[in-house]
Amino acid sequence: MSTNAMIELALDRVDWNDLAGNQEQLPRVFTPGEVLMPESGFMRGHGTFVEEENIVASVAGVIEKVNKLISVRPLKSRYVGEIGDVVVARVLEVGQKRWRVDTNSRLDSTLLLSSVNLPGGELRRRSAEDEQMMRHYLDEGDLISAEVQNIFEEGTLSLYTRSLKYGKLSQGMLVKVFPALVKRRKMHFHNLPCGASVILGNNGYIWIAPTKGEEQEGGEGGFVQNLNEVVPRSEREVIARLRNCILALAKCKLMLYDTSIQYAYEESLKYEPRELLQQHVMFDIGQQTQARLRDVDLVD
Amino acid sequence: MSGRLELLSEQGLRLDGRRPHELRHIKCKLGVFEQPDGSAYMEQGNTKVLAAVYGPHQAKAKKAEGNELIINCQYSQATFSTSERKNRPRGDRKSQEFKMYLQQALSAAIKSELYPRSQIDIYVEVLQADGANYAVSLNAATLALIDAGICLNEFVVACTASLSKSNIPLTDISHVEEVSGGPKLTIAALPTAEKIAFMEMSERFHIDQLETVIETAMAGCREIRDILEAAVKEHLIHIGSAADWARVC
Numbered sequence: 001m002s003t004n005a006m007i008e009l010a011l012d013r014v015d016w017n018d019l020a021g022n023q024e025q026l027p028r029v030f031t032p033g034e035v036l037m038p039e040s041g042f043m044r045g046h047g048t049f050v051e052e053e054n055i056v057a058s059v060a061g062v063i064e065k066v067n068k069l070i071s072v073r074p075l076k077s078r079y080v081g082e083i084g085d086v087v088v089a090r091v092l093e094v095g096q097k098r099w100r101v102d103t104n105s106r107l108d109s110t111l112l113l114s115s116v117n118l119p120g121g122e123l124r125r126r127s128a129e130d131e132q133m134m135r136h137y138l139d140e141g142d143l144i145s146a147e148v149q150n151i152f153e154e155g156t157l158s159l160y161t162r163s164l165k166y167g168k169l170s171q172g173m174l175v176k177v178f179p180a181l182v183k184r185r186k187m188h189f190h191n192l193p194c195g196a197s198v199i200l201g202n203n204g205y206i207w208i209a210p211t212k213g214e215e216q217e218g219g220e221g222g223f224v225q226n227l228n229e230v231v232p233r234s235e236r237e238v239i240a241r242l243r244n245c246i247l248a249l250a251k252c253k254l255m256l257y258d259t260s261i262q263y264a265y266e267e268s269l270k271y272e273p274r275e276l277l278q279q280h281v282m283f284d285i286g287q288q289t290q291a292r293l294r295d296v297d298l299v300d
Numbered sequence: 301m302s303g304r305l306e307l308l309s310e311q312g313l314r315l316d317g318r319r320p321h322e323l324r325h326i327k328c329k330l331g332v333f334e335q336p337d338g339s340a341y342m343e344q345g346n347t348k349v350l351a352a353v354y355g356p357h358q359a360k361a362k363k364a365e366g367n368e369l370i371i372n373c374q375y376s377q378a379t380f381s382t383s384e385r386k387n388r389p390r391g392d393r394k395s396q397e398f399k400m401y402l403q404q405a406l407s408a409a410i411k412s413e414l415y416p417r418s419q420i421d422i423y424v425e426v427l428q429a430d431g432a433n434y435a436v437s438l439n440a441a442t443l444a445l446i447d448a449g450i451c452l453n454e455f456v457v458a459c460t461a462s463l464s465k466s467n468i469p470l471t472d473i474s475h476v477e478e479v480s481g482g483p484k485l486t487i488a489a490l491p492t493a494e495k496i497a498f499m500e501m502s503e504r505f506h507i508d509q510l511e512t513v514i515e516t517a518m519a520g521c522r523e524i525r526d527i528l529e530a531a532v533k534e535h536l537i538h539i540g541s542a543a544d545w546a547r548v549c
Contacts, residue, residue: 020541027545029536031529032446033454033492047451049411058411058451060532062540075536077449078337078356106418108358154367154416181543251334253542286542294544 006278014279019252019286030057030072037070045071079105079179079203081157085148086188088174088201089159094135097126101144104179104203107156111138115149115160117167143169145199145207165189169199170225172209175243177250179204183257190258194265196238200256208242210235237273241265244276245285252286259296264289307482308464315476316345320464323472323520326527328440330447330535336423338448342440345474346430351440353448356418369412370419373402375437377426398434401498405438405488408497409456410445420450431475432460434500438488439524446532455528456497458488459520461513463505469516487517491525494518 030036036048036055044050047059048070057063059074081087081103092108093100099111113126113134138144145166146159161167182200191197191211199207210231231239245264249256267288268276275281308314318324324345333339338353359370375398377388388395406422422444424437435458442456462470462482470477478484483503489496496518505513 016542017538020538026537026541029533029540031455031532032452033490034529049451049453056454058453059449060446060536061449062536062545074449075539076331076338076447106356106358106415253539255543290542297544 008279012280014283016252016283019254019283019290027062029060029062031060032058036063036072041068043069045069047072047074074180076178076180079103081105081109081148081151081155081203082184083148083151085184085202086145086199087148087157087159087203088143088145088169088199088205088207089203090205091138091140091142091144093140094138097131099134099138101146101159103157103159104176104205105155105157107154109157109159111144111146111159111161115158115162117162117164138168143174143207145169145201168225169207169209171227171229171231172207173239173243175206175208175246177204177206177246177256181250181253181256182206183255185257187258190261192242192258192262192265194238194242194262195235196242198242198258198261200258206246206256208239208246210239241268241273241276244268244273248276248282248285249289251282252290254286254290254293260289260293263292267292306465307462307470307477307480308466308468312468314470315480316474320468320470321516321519323459323523324474326524328443328528328531330443330532331539336444336448338444338446338450340440340443340447342436342443344432344436344439344472346428347426347432347436348428349433349436349440350425350427351437351444352423353420353441353444353450354423355420355448356415356450357420359417359419367416369410369415371403371407371410371412371422372419373399373406373422373424373441375399375402375424375426377429377433381426381429398437401434401488401500402438402441405456405458405498406441406445408488408495409442409452409454409490411451411453414451420445429475431473431478432458432486434458434486435460435472435488439528443528443532447535454490454492455525456488456490457521457524457528458486458498459517459524461485461487461517461520463509463513467509469509469513471516471520483513485513485517487514487521489518489521491518491522 034057039053044055048055057072061072061074064071064073087103089101089103091099092102097113100108103109146161148157149160150158188200197211245268249264267285327343329341332341336352336354340351342349375395376390379387422441438458460473462473483505486500488498
């Protein structure tokens with residue numbers, strides 16, 4: 001078997017900063033310890049604290065003003081959950097009446113047994129039997145899609161899957177990016193025209209799966225996991241290409257949402273999926289996508 | 301004091317050609333890795349350090365006592381970091397000591413009240429050691445924490461200082477100056493608040509000189525802080541502009 005190895009010279013390495021381009025209007029960025037403004041008449045929000053009657057930034061980022069609330073938003077951080085966010089999560093532990101799941105946030109999140117749809121009727125009472133069957137429904141290592149239902153005092157997220165949209169994930173691929181790169185939008189489930197569907201979790205976990213047929217749509221939201229079904233090679237290639245496109249966009253620090261992913265996918269068609277792992281190809285895709293997104297912005 | 305090499309030439313220049321108050325050349329980069337939550341690379345002269353930050357994440361059950369934030373540091377030196385190739389096991393005494401010093405200085409800067417029941421892991425690797433290893437490691441760790449978006453009171457930076465035979469204080473000493481027998485004072489400080497988070501001294505000198513040497517190290521800290529701040533701002537502008545500031549608006 002012969003393989004082609006690519007060895008890149010340090011000389012040819014890509015300067016990712018080239019994507020920044022020249023912009024006339026740059027927002028002011030603050031660094032930890034920098035004084036934002038005097039405290040009088042303002043309220044301090046996230047990323048700030050008060051010292052000697054001044055509001056001081058505690059993270060590096062841009063200032064955000066909502067009426068009198070001053071906060072500083074870092075450009076990169078762990079996932080900070082908000083109620084209603086769509087997340088993709090992995091089960092870490094099966095506990096008493098709850099699952100402990102990883103959502104890439106500061107603390108592990110919980111999924112209560114009462115917040116999932118159990119097979120056999122929406123409003124069924126949860127019995128002791130169900131508790132014993134919990135591992136049967138969701139086991140350690142399983143991936144789920146869910147929504148943030150509640151945020152507890154110390155910041156633990158409580159999730160729920162009581163909708164047909166959510167539930168256990170079957171066959172597909174998980175991509176992890178920095179949570180700040182996923183744009184908050186109304187829709188986070190997308191059936192892309194290229195023949196795959198993506199779930200853009202707000203927590204930076206992205207799920208790529210083959211698009212399901214109409215007749216199977218109702219079967220989700222539960223714990224069915226069809227691992228016997230063979231995904232044809234063409235679909236797997238599309239998924240691999242999408243994964244590499246998403247990683248290229250993330251590398252270029254571009255925002256991830258349906259349009260940007262679709263554009264990147266279209267730009268990537270001139271390359272083989274495996275070529276998309278090369279630095280200069282990633283850069284090219286980032287640049288093309290950025291240009292197209294900027295064009296759309298201008299038209300709007 | 302005999303047998304000590306003179307650190308300052310008659311022209312008032314140091315062994316590597318710097319003036320007494322001059323820092324070594326500083327180069328730094330944020331976000332060098334994809335996997336950790338925050339990472340940074342820092343070069344101060346020939347001392348080169350990589351730092352990676354994971355977290356804040358859920359504290360491991362056995363370590364968690366109460367609701368405190370756990371700051372977990374690891375300091376290691378690459379086998380090829382010094383002129384003599386030497387395998388350095390991670391748990392050796394020197395790295396354990398540096399690890400504690402890092403924890404001490406960083407806990408002064410991190411706003412731990414915001415992170416109950418959490419843990420932050422900081423890994424520091426010295427790739428090339430040419431003096432002031434602790435100081436450069438701490439500076440790299442600070443940058444990595446900022447990259448990870450962790451709330452800090454302000455930059456925590458460290459700088460070293462020494463004293464020449466003619467009682468002239470020297471900033472940011474290199475390896476040659478370290479081993480030629482002069483005293484070495486390391487200070488980790490919060491420069492804006494003018495607080496000292498950590499201080500260490502080797503060798504001794506007259507107490508009358510202490511104040512000027514501390515002031516020299518503090519001046520070095522302030523200077524480094526300004527350089528780091530500029531680097532952070534430049535980094536933010538670059539990654540923010542790539543997405544046309546979409547994630548903020």
